[in-house]
Amino acid sequence: MNKLPNNLPQLQNLIKRDPLSYKDEFLQQYRHYESNLQIFQLKPSTYSKTLEELVLFVAQVAHCYPEEAGPFPEHLRDLLTHHGDALDRSMRMTFCKALILLRNKNLVQANSMLELFFKLFRCQDKLLRKTLYTYIVSDIKNVNKKHKNAKLNSALQSFMYTMMKDNNPVAAKMSLDVMIELYRRNVWNDAKTVNVIATACFSKVTKVLVAALKFFLGHEDGEKEESDSEEDEPPKTEKSLRLSHRVGKHSKKRQKKLDRALQALKKHKKKKKTAEVFNNSALHLIHDPQDMCEKLFSQLEKTTERFEVKLLMIDLASRLIGIHQLSVLNFYPFVQRFLQPHQREVTKILLFAAQASHELVPPDVIEGVLRTIANNFITDRNAGEVMAVGMNAVKEICARCPLAMSSDLLGDLIQYKSHRDKGVMMSSRALLQLYRKVNPELLSKKDKGRPTEAMAEVDPLVYGGQVAKDFIPGAEALPEEAESAEGEKKENDWESCSDDSDEEGEWVDVHHSSDEETKEDEPQISKEERLKRAQTVSSSRVLTAAEFEQIQRRQAVKEVEGKRGGKRKRGAEEEESGGLLTLSTIENVYKKRAHDKDSRLSTVMAGREGREKFGKNHEKMNPHASTTNKDKKRNKAFMMIKHKVQRKKVKRSFRDKQIALRNSLLKRQKAKR
Incomplete structure (x- = not known):
């Protein structure tokens, strides 16, 4: 049974255990490999099973x-470099696997092999x-x-920069995917990697261009995301799976198959419900965003994609x-051409117009x-949904550039506040x-509403003007150091008075200001005094988390004071969404949508x-009592009581x-009366 010279797996096992004892056998096989290699080089497109086995054998024991x-590694590199396209597929894969084995054993440098x-x-x-x-x-x-x-990363990044400009579109696309x-995976998350990928946004190959664009827009998996979603799409629904399982023999194997299918369906539904994640970190690492945006817009005007x-x-x-607050003035007239209700994907174009505003x-x-x-x-000849989408887009644009709105246009748009359509x-x-x-001066007197402290503190808007504050807005609501100590003293006095009153059994009148007096006194404090107090509090000490909560409550009071009810503020919305504009903000039409089956079932449950539980309660007073003949008749098979049922079906007499x-x-006659 021992055929050592020719039994390569057995020889490979023995060499790994004791390399010195089997050195002669290895040299014999290595000379055999060299002779087969010389023959193979004469015609590299052929398949040689002997050479394939010898290459894998040498790669497994080369570290010994x-x-x-x-x-040996140089032989493989030369074959793949000079005859890579002409090699047989199996032989080419074998040579690559052998190089991977050598690389895993640190017998090959990473730089040369990866290139x-x-x-x-x-x-x-x-x-x-x-x-x-x-x-x-x-x-x-x-x-x-x-x-x-750093040395290896820099060399590979420079090489991949040249590979993305390769004439072969498949090689360029694969290099970009890497x-x-x-x-x-946070391996290469530096600025050089991002700027190398940014060059692919100007590629003439559509697949490379789309992959780079999707990377910067948050679709990190590129086009593979679409193919994966198509592969993961379940062919059937839960109802059809259970129905098909009901027909046929019930076995453990079929039950396990059904359970796996239902689990895959549940996983797919969960994947579809996951929210889209946006990652704009790559956009912040671009060296020259102004130049990139201008080149991208120039390409957009000339493209035939x-x-x-x-x-x-x-x-x-x-x-x-x-994001970078760039100045590309030709972008807005370009987008303006697509702003028509019948335009395909018009809500996305409205979103892009709002994103580009600052x-x-x-x-x-x-x-x-x-x-x-x-x-x-926003005209009466359009449907309510169209008007609401347009109004939402105007609001988002004005939130980023309030000075773009004129008083005449704003007055016309505000007239729709009593429109019959709720959206x-x-x-x-x-x-x-x-x-x-933001800018109450642009509104008419009747539209401003009741004046509030927040309106009084709004600074006039000036184009290009930046308001830098040296205090925390709302810090005037906090007491200063002396006042806080005095407040503690008053609290102690109140506690002592209340203790005395409990002992004597009588109430003690303590003078304190009511809430109404406080509200009347607060507006009388001048704006200069409030600013001075806020500056003193902000610069005198480090504020605690509880004090910041108190400031937020005070700022909220300023927003709603003088109004009947407080609406949900835009600041809270931006904190929840991370300040990123999404398509739902444009398509946010206030209309009750029809329920689908899942949502309707969830409301029912x-x-x-x-x-x-609805229905009659058939529980017995005594659970051990026997059933009646009527109850027994319900559980009997139809063939047992068939003869009794047929007796009752007798024809009526004349x-x-x-x-x-x-x-x-008689009934008909009574009904006529």
């Missing part, structure tokens, strides 16, 4: 004889590209696991303008966008509340909670029919 097997693998992305072999992609990502991650290898995956790709480019340009844009530039939206959307009415009132808070006809005629 590093000097004798020293030229070779990037070049092999040009091969027309999908399985090979997938294998190399997985290994490259894992190897670079392992290299940077303990500490960042960089995006490494950024997603399909409409979906244009939307991605508009989205990225608008985010760059909004305080440093000249108001007359954005005023044209507002008037276009008002003329095309239009609520959107108009939201716009009114915004300007009551919620209504049944804490309620007794006399019975006469009586029934007479009674029916």
Whole structure:
């Protein structure tokens, strides 16, 4: 049974246990490998099973004889470099696997091998590209696991920058996917990686362009996200799965199969419900966002790509303008052309117009966008949903650039606050509340509402002006050091008075100011005194969390004081959404939507909670009592009582029919009366 010279798996096992004893056998096999390699180089497109087995054998035991097997990695690199495209698929995969084994044993340098693998992305072999992609990502991650290898990272990033400009679109796309995956795993999350990916936004290859755009827009997985979602799509619903299981033989195997299918369906539903996560950190690492945005917009004007790709480019340009507060004045007239109710994906275009608005844009530039939206959307000839969407877009644009709104246009839009459509009415009132808070001087006297302290503290808006405060707004509500000590003394006096009153059995009158007097006294304090007190409190000590909560409550009182009820403020909305504008803010139409089956069922089940089960209660007073013949008859099979049921179905006699006809005629006659 011992065929050592030719039994490579057995020899491989013995060599790993005792390398010195089997050195001669290894050298014999290595010479055999070299002779087969010379024959293979004469015709590299052929498949050689002997060479394949020998290559894997040498790769497994090369670490036991590093000097004798020293030229082995160089042989493999030369074959893949010079004959990569011409090699047989199986042989090419074998050589790559052998190099991966050598790399895992630290017999090959990472730099040279990874550069070779990037070049092999040009091969027309999908399985090979997938294998190399997985290994490259894992190897670079392992290299940077303990500490960042700056030298290797810099060299590979420079090489991948040239690979993304490769003539082969597949190789360029795979190189970009590697960089995006490494950024997603926080391996390469530096500015150089982001700026290398940014160059792909100007690629002539559509797949590379779309992948780079989706990376900056938050879709980190690129186009793989779409393919994965298509693969994960369940073919059936829960009802159809259970129905198909009901038919046929009930076995444990079929039950396990049903359970796995239901679990996959539940997992898919949970994945669909997860909220979309936005990550704008990459946009902050761009070296020159102004130059990138101008190049992107120039490319957008000349591109012949399909409409979906244009939307991605508009989205990225608008985010760059909004986040970095750039000045690209030609962007707004370009977007203005698409602002029509019948335009495809018009809500997204309205979102992009709002994203690109900020305080440093000249108001007359954005005023044209507002008037276009008002003329095309907010008119009575359109449906209520169209008007509400347009009004929401105007509100979001004005929230970022309040000076863009003119008093005439604002007065016209506020007139819709009593519109018959609830969505239009609520959107108009939201716009009114915004300007009551931001710029009340633009409103007429009747639209300003009752004056509040917050309105009095609003500084006049000036284009390009920045308001820098040297105090915490609302800090005047806090007591100063001396006043806080005096307040503690008053509390102690009150406690002592209350203790005395309990002992004597009588009430003691203690003079204190009522709430009404306090409210009347507070507005009498001048604005200068409040500012001086806020500056003193802000600069005298470090405020605690409880004091900040007190300041927030005081600021909330300023907002609603003098009004009947306090509305939900925009500041709270921005804190919840992280300050990022989403499509739901534009499509936020106040209209009761029809329930789907799941939501309707959830409301039904919620209504049944804490309620007794509907229907008759058939519980017996004595659970051990016997049942009646009537109850027993219900549980009997039909064939047992069939003869009794058939006896009852006897034809009526002529006399019975006469009586029934007479009674029916009498009833009809009474009904006519």
